[in-house]
Amino acid sequence: xxxxxxxxxxxxxxxxxxxxxxxxxxxxxxxxxxxxxxxxxxxxxxxxxxxxxxxxxxxxxxxxxxxxxxxxxxxxxxxxxxxxxxxxxxxxxxxxxxxxxxxxxxxxxxxxxxxxxxxxxxxxxxxxxxxxxxx
Numbered sequence: 001x002x003x004x005x006x007x008x009x010x011x012x013x014x015x016x017x018x019x020x021x022x023x024x025x026x027x028x029x030x031x032x033x034x035x036x037x038x039x040x041x042x043x044x045x046x047x048x049x050x051x052x053x054x055x056x057x058x059x060x061x062x063x064x065x066x067x068x069x070x071x072x073x074x075x076x077x078x079x080x081x082x083x084x085x086x087x088x089x090x091x092x093x094x095x096x097x098x099x100x101x102x103x104x105x106x107x108x109x110x111x112x113x114x115x116x117x118x119x120x121x122x123x124x125x126x127x128x129x130x131x132x133x134x135x
Contacts, residue, residue, distance in 0.1 A: 003049045006071060006092035008033075009125065010078035011117040013107045014095035017049030029111040032076040036088045038069040044076070067091075077111050081118060083129025 005014040008030075015033045022028040035043040035053050045054025052058070061069045070091030079085070109117065118124075 004051065005047070005049065005095040006073040007095050008073060008075045008078050009092055010074060010082055010121070011109060011114060013075070013109055015047040015073055015075065016107065017047055019049065023108065026110055027107050029077050030075050030107065030109075034074045034076050034079040034084075036072040036074075036085070038088050040088070042086065070094075077114055078117075081114050082124070085125065085127035085129075087127045089125050089127055 003017070005016070007014050013027070013030055016022050016027060016030040018028070018031045022031055031046050033043075033045070033047045033053055035058055037043070037059050039059060041059070043053040043056050043058065045056075047053055051060065058071050060067055060071070072088050072090060073092040074082075
């Protein structure tokens with residue numbers, strides 16, 4: 001099986017593996033992820049591009065060649081920014097570029113810009129606890 005990935009529930013950028021696709025100082029933080037599984041497991045660590053977080057393989061169920069009960073995926077920094085939810089709500093969308101095959105600049109989001117990405121979310125999940133900063 002080739003490379004594959006899912007988009008973060010918060011910033012909508014994919015989980016990136018660390019085999020030459022990340023840009024230091026720009027998006028290398030997108031390799032550190034948190035995955036909520038439907039069975040209640042929470043996986044944390046670097047994403048390898050092949051369905052493993054750290055040394056643990058994500059649990060995926062298939063039916064009629066379609067994935068059911070896929071993982072709910074977050075970049076670690078995005079996960080923390082929405083209050084570190086622990087309850088599975090729904091599967092993340094598959095990344096169309098597989099977290100690998102993308103143009104330069106396509107996933108240039110610096111970690112410090114996550115709050116701006118959160119402001120653009122139209123329907124936050126009920127499990128999120130987004131902190132409002134005082135102006």
